[in-house]
Amino acid sequence: MSESIASLPDAPLREQAVSLLTVRQLQKQYAGRQGTLTAFEGIDLEVRLGEVVCLLGASGCGKSSLLATIAGLQSADRGELYLNGNPLRRSHPRVGVVFQDPCLLPWQTVAQNIAWGLTLKQVPSLSRTELRSRITEAIAQVGLQGFERSYPHQLSGGMAQRVALARTLARRPQLLLLDEPFSALDAITRLDMQTLLLNIIAQQQTTVLMVTHDLDEALLLGDRVVLMARRPGRIEREWAIAQPKPRFQQAHALADIRFTILEALATVMASP
Numbered sequence: 712m713s714e715s716i717a718s719l720p721d722a723p724l725r726e727q728a729v730s731l732l733t734v735r736q737l738q739k740q741y742a743g744r745q746g747t748l749t750a751f752e753g754i755d756l757e758v759r760l761g762e763v764v765c766l767l768g769a770s771g772c773g774k775s776s777l778l779a780t781i782a783g784l785q786s787a788d789r790g791e792l793y794l795n796g797n798p799l800r801r802s803h804p805r806v807g808v809v810f811q812d813p814c815l816l817p818w819q820t821v822a823q824n825i826a827w828g829l830t831l832k833q834v835p836s837l838s839r840t841e842l843r844s845r846i847t848e849a850i851a852q853v854g855l856q857g858f859e860r861s862y863p864h865q866l867s868g869g870m871a872q873r874v875a876l877a878r879t880l881a882r883r884p885q886l887l888l889l890d891e892p893f894s895a896l897d898a899i900t901r902l903d904m905q906t907l908l909l910n911i912i913a914q915q916q917t918t919v920l921m922v923t924h925d926l927d928e929a930l931l932l933g934d935r936v937v938l939m940a941r942r943p944g945r946i947e948r949e950w951a952i953a954q955p956k957p958r959f960q961q962a963h964a965l966a967d968i969r970f971t972i973l974e975a976l977a978t979v980m981a982s983p
């Protein structure tokens with residue numbers, strides 16, 4: 712299912728854009744048998760409209776915890792979150808999340824799984840016609856036309872993840888939070904999904920905050936790569952990736968920045 716890629720707006724255009732998500736001094740702790748564990752602290756982050764920001768870091772540095780807190784799936788212990796300048800306190804209808812596990816309802820069809828996302832409380836009630844057109848649109852966006860009546864067990868891993876993406880896109884999120892959405896897929900399917908995501912971003916100017924373990928994925932998709940360090944989880948450094956997209960054939964041009972980030976990643980991983 713490969714697609715060609717529409718071109719993205721120039722980096723300077725995106726840089727002028729206003730902040731969609733603002734994170735200020737965010738902290739999250741978990742209570743455990745051995746005391747309190749600080750998953751992350753002092754997180755300051757801005758994600759501008761239309762920007763793709765990739766969060767990279769060693770296992771356990773708090774990437775998923777940070778994403779889940781921004782998504783409103785758990786509360787922060789300290790700090791503030793704003794969407795479009797307004798306080799973001801709980802799950803917001805315009806903030807969509809996709810996880811590594813597509814989490815589809817096995818007894819429902821592709822179309823029903825997407826509809827389920829639209830019947831969640833936070834989405835304003837839609838007429839039957841609007842509901843149907845949102846489902847059709849989302850299925851087309853992820854290239855699953857013809858599979859509307861299929862059940863999850865009839866889909867490949869990549870197709871199931873397309874349904875998960877469609878379920879979120881149908882809610883028309885302003886901010887898309889992705890937690891390693893492609894990491895369980897084989898390399899070819901992952902490339903296919905990265906292409907699909909690039910197309911969606913290009914066509915809809917979607918703003919994305921994405922957790923990934925994969926530096927090459929971050930370099931392929933990100934306008935910025937943010938490196939987190941652990942104990943406690945914190946932002947260590949960040950880099951703007953100015954190279955125009957698509958970047959599938961730009962390994963040479965990205966070699967220097969790749970090496971720099973790899974070195975920084977090795978340094979944070981080596982620290983106790």
Ligand SMILES: Nc1ncnc2c1ncn2[C@@H]1O[C@H](COP(=O)(O)OP(=O)(O)OP(=O)(O)O)[C@@H](O)[C@H]1O
Pocket residue numbers: 741742743748749750768769770771772773774775776777944
């Ligand atoms: N619900 C929870 N209860 C207690 N501790 C938790 C919980 N969720 C995460 N943690 C701990 O918080 C720290 C950060 O975990 P988190 O999953 O956010 O890191 P991560 O960078 O996403 O890791 P990975 O890349 O391996 O998914 C870890 O030490 C983890 O054990």
